[in-house]
Amino acid sequence: MFDRLSRRAPWRCVIAVVASLAVLQPAQAADEFAVTPAQMQSLGVQLQRLAPGAGTEGPTYPARVVLPPRQEQVISAPLAGVIDQLLVMENDAVRAGQPLARLASPELGELQLRLMEAASQNRLAARTLQRERQLFAEGIIAQRRVQEAEAAAAQHQARQRQGEAALRLAGLDNATIRRVANGATVDSVLILRARTSGLVSHLDVKPGQRVQPADALVRIADTSRLWLDVQVPVGWQGGAASVKGLPMTVVGREIVAAGQSLGATVSDSQTLTLRAEVKRGAQLLRPGEFVQVRLPLAAAPGWNVPLASVVRQDGKAFVFVRTPKGFIAKPVTVLASAGQTVRVAGDLQAGQEIAATAVIALKSAWQGKGGSN
Known part of the structure; x- marks a missing residue:
């Protein structure tokens, strides 16, 4: 019995503090209510200072590393014949003009x-x-x-x-x-050569194999430039107008990419393809590889705040801004959300402090003081 009472004691303290907030004198503003530092400590209210772009780690989406069409060359058979000898192997680095194969024709x-x-x-x-x-x-x-x-x-x-x-x-x-x-x-023997430098990504033939004109023989990839095909949900907060140049990073690697275009069709998995070009760290990726890409929380101006700091009342969103006497409820508009972080817009200023925890208790005090019922 004593253990159960002792476990309930902290909650009784919180209820007592909330009750004491409800009997305070009315504040000057309708949505402002008084809270003392001692009451904040009893309730466990923690503050977070507002800063543009602070505290944001946007959502992550799956992406596949893609080789742009201009970065791949396919050496094909110009004539019918037999592959007399292959002079390179897969993953070999080749330079422009280097012999790749001998074709007897x-x-x-x-x-x-x-x-x-x-x-x-x-x-x-x-x-x-x-x-x-x-x-x-x-x-x-x-x-x-x-x-x-x-x-x-x-x-x-x-x-x-x-x-x-x-x-x-x-x-x-x-x-x-x-x-x-x-x-x-x-x-009667033709030496096939590489047109540009790159890596031998695939050999389509073997020595002694007969080939016909236009048959693919060797594929060479220039991985100095790569794309990322990011799969974003249909309801993604961004749009085609905000994609160009949109910065993004690869999770766990020093890789930076910039958005290029947004696909116009929806896949079977109900996603859109956001194509981005790798600007830094392309040497750390390989075509066909799957990675996780982190996008910005939102491209529009706003403030990144903890999800727990936003309360709802009458279909509207509010955050509690610290004032000299206590807190004031400020209406905000939620622009985007990702995990435990949301981006909001409203009458807020850099340097202001908002309540990041115990907002339910503050909401009860606010409603009791003159907020909406």
Whole structure:
């Protein structure tokens, strides 16, 4: 019996303090009521000083690390053939122009042969045109023969350019193409090279495998620039207008990102995709990785206060601001909430102190003093 009474004793003290608050003299303002420091200590009232942006840790949402399309290159087979040798492995760092694979292709030899024939005919047509012009200048032949030689030379020159373009599309460099056009030895093995620097993210083929034109062979990722696809709920407080440049951080890592766009469609899980670009710490992430991203509590101006400091009365929200005589109930508008923190807007000033605990007891005193019933 004694133990039960002793456990009830603190609550009886609180009730006694609240009762004493109810019989105090009316304050000057209708929503202001007197509370002494001793009564605050008995009730366990703790204060928090208002500061713009203070005390905020916004909500966290799941996100996936995405590689922008321009940051990935796919080396595909320009011709049909057989993979003779792979010169790199997955996760290897490569530089621009580095050999990646050897492709043995009979079509490559045919393309080189066509260029050699077109180049030879072009040289012959050019010499013929030169001779016809000289004969015409001496009055030996008619002008029609010069015109015919000019047309033939133009056709053979176009065929040579077409052959050069086909080999360039196959992956040969200009120096090699010039050697082929001048009669160099035909080679049936093509060296595939990286266009830009990056990491080998995936190998789609194995040595000895037959491939067709446009088959993917090697994928290279440049991870110096990454995106985050953040899944936010449909009722997220932000909007498309406030997304651009919205700062956010990755939980547990020194990574900072900035918002880019907000998806227009809702997924099956009833979320929207908030896309952000990683501004700092991209080297700490890998494409396809899942992380937790923390967003700001709200982009609009306001004050971040504990959830327990906000009370409701007649459908409105209030916080209790400390005054020289006690507290005054200030109406506020809740802008956003995240966990145990809410962002509010109202007639508040930096440096003011609000009640962060025991607000239920203060609400009872306020109602008894002239607040709403």
